[in-house]
Amino acid sequence: TDDFWAPRRRVNREVTLPSQYRLLEETGRIDNFRRAAGKVDIPFQGRYYNDSDVYKWLEAAAWTLATGADPSLAHKAGNVITEIADAQQPDGYLNTYFTHDRAAERWTNLRDMHELYCAGHLIQAAVAHHRATGDDRLLRVARRLADHICDRFGPGEEGKQAGTGGHPEIEMALVELARETGELRYRKQAQFFLDARGQGLIGSSAYHQDHKPFRERCSELVEGLERMVGHAVRAVYLNAGATDIYAETGEAALRDVLDRLWRNMTTRQMYISGSIGSRYEGEAFGKDYELPNERAYAETCAAIGSVMWNWRMLQLSGDARYADVLETTLYNGVLPGLSLDGGSYFYQNPLADDGRHRRQPWFGCACCPPNVARLLASLPSYFYSLSDGGLWVHLYAQGSARISLHDGQAIGLTQHTRYPWDGEVAIEVEGEGTFSIWLRIPAWCEEGAALEINGQPFTGVLAPGSYAEVRRAWQPGDVVRLNLPMGVHRVECHPYVAENAGRVALT
Numbered sequence: 001t002d003d004f005w006a007p008r009r010r011v012n013r014e015v016t017l018p019s020q021y022r023l024l025e026e027t028g029r030i031d032n033f034r035r036a037a038g039k040v041d042i043p044f045q046g047r048y049y050n051d052s053d054v055y056k057w058l059e060a061a062a063w064t065l066a067t068g069a070d071p072s073l074a075h076k077a078g079n080v081i082t083e084i085a086d087a088q089q090p091d092g093y094l095n096t097y098f099t100h101d102r103a104a105e106r107w108t109n110l111r112d113m114h115e116l117y118c119a120g121h122l123i124q125a126a127v128a129h130h131r132a133t134g135d136d137r138l139l140r141v142a143r144r145l146a147d148h149i150c151d152r153f154g155p156g157e158e159g160k161q162a163g164t165g166g167h168p169e170i171e172m173a174l175v176e177l178a179r180e181t182g183e184l185r186y187r188k189q190a191q192f193f194l195d196a197r198g199q200g201l202i203g204s205s206a207y208h209q210d211h212k213p214f215r216e217r218c219s220e221l222v223e224g225l226e227r228m229v230g231h232a233v234r235a236v237y238l239n240a241g242a243t244d245i246y247a248e249t250g251e252a253a254l255r256d257v258l259d260r261l262w263r264n265m266t267t268r269q270m271y272i273s274g275s276i277g278s279r280y281e282g283e284a285f286g287k288d289y290e291l292p293n294e295r296a297y298a299e300t301c302a303a304i305g306s307v308m309w310n311w312r313m314l315q316l317s318g319d320a321r322y323a324d325v326l327e328t329t330l331y332n333g334v335l336p337g338l339s340l341d342g343g344s345y346f347y348q349n350p351l352a353d354d355g356r357h358r359r360q361p362w363f364g365c366a367c368c369p370p371n372v373a374r375l376l377a378s379l380p381s382y383f384y385s386l387s388d389g390g391l392w393v394h395l396y397a398q399g400s401a402r403i404s405l406h407d408g409q410a411i412g413l414t415q416h417t418r419y420p421w422d423g424e425v426a427i428e429v430e431g432e433g434t435f436s437i438w439l440r441i442p443a444w445c446e447e448g449a450a451l452e453i454n455g456q457p458f459t460g461v462l463a464p465g466s467y468a469e470v471r472r473a474w475q476p477g478d479v480v481r482l483n484l485p486m487g488v489h490r491v492e493c494h495p496y497v498a499e500n501a502g503r504v505a506l507t
Helices: 005-026 029-036 051-066 071-087 100-105 115-133 137-152 170-181 184-195 232-249 252-268 300-317 320-337 368-382
Strands: 384-387 390-393 399-404 410-417 424-430 433-441 450-453 466-474 478-483
Touching (some): 005 051, 029 071, 051 071, 051 115, 071 115, 071 137, 115 137, 115 170, 137 170, 170 232, 232 252, 232 300, 252 300, 252 320, 300 320, 300 368, 320 433, 384 399, 390 410, 433 478
Parallel strands (some): 390 433
Antiparallel strands (some): 384 390, 399 410, 410 424, 424 478, 450 478
């Protein structure tokens, strides 16, 4: 009962995923695949992008299966994979909206119709399922679709169709597929879709992240383009994909844009909760310091996208500021999107309300519910990461992990803590060898963190907003104890945030 995340992940497994599966059936989303396969003769049901909700649910199921056997969930996931595979067309194309009577419309409206967006979510689900189970059935489906996309889209001089998706998602999916399969072609295709933005191929609007070529968004000659603009979810999904591409290519121009956009977003366009996207109009970022409370849109999916982007920036740099934003957003921007009982959701998350804003069991546009589910299911992967020198601890919660270092040595870590209810964290190490463990000292910990190893005080640097490196010859049973005092802080807004004049927040 001391573990903050265990009951939430248990609810995700026992309530959220089963209830979402039922709703996917009741709303016809899975029937759409049966229709595409010719198994049922019924009209298409729901929104044209409904396939993506099935894929996100399947990704959540995969990450859940990775952390423990669940025969009922595995059976449901297997059934869904069968329906998806049976709906795939002979040429690899897969989108249930564009089957039968709409087949001639395929790939004719990349800006609005979400074909590449849906494909991206299928690919991400397939990678997750393959990693979690070793089963390659869905991965084979995803590769056939990705091959179809690679054959179809590219430079006009190669006889291919030029264009990119109006809702980014395919970029990070293709990079992940390249990593999973070793097929460089997929990463190059992600690069093509990023480079096609801002060329006027899908309308040139900021809403669709097509207003400027990505590398020109921070040009000092173009006023206002160091800000995040347009649809908030699209913006952070695109930046996550661009970060993945940078991680593979090391292109400095991409990193410069990402750094500037991140800096402006976190200092001028982000709520204290970590939520982003202040405008109902276009579900979009507003101007600098445009952060209304009651009219905050603050979509749950936007907060999830921010977590995904910050995680990728953290992996590039080991800079604790990304982990600080990730943690703040995870606890305060994402979690409100799901009820404690796991059965109802917020789409928008205003910071003030008159009592009428209530969670709902589902939405016609149901992007947020399965997105919350997949993030909670994948949460264990956000706690630790590796570098050549050892292991990084980014988040704190009761639990254990078995991790293989880059030299192949397996070590175990067990955290004993009530975090976030208090800041006492004991980490027991099972393994031996000389390597470093980096422990995050959160930026909010201003009262002074304390660290000891086997009862002996740590003599290195403990600075808020950084990582403390503990390097030693570890022995089984070594214990690292970290104390993060949780003082109450008064936080004042920048004076340009008009609605918060004369107010403070307590954190």
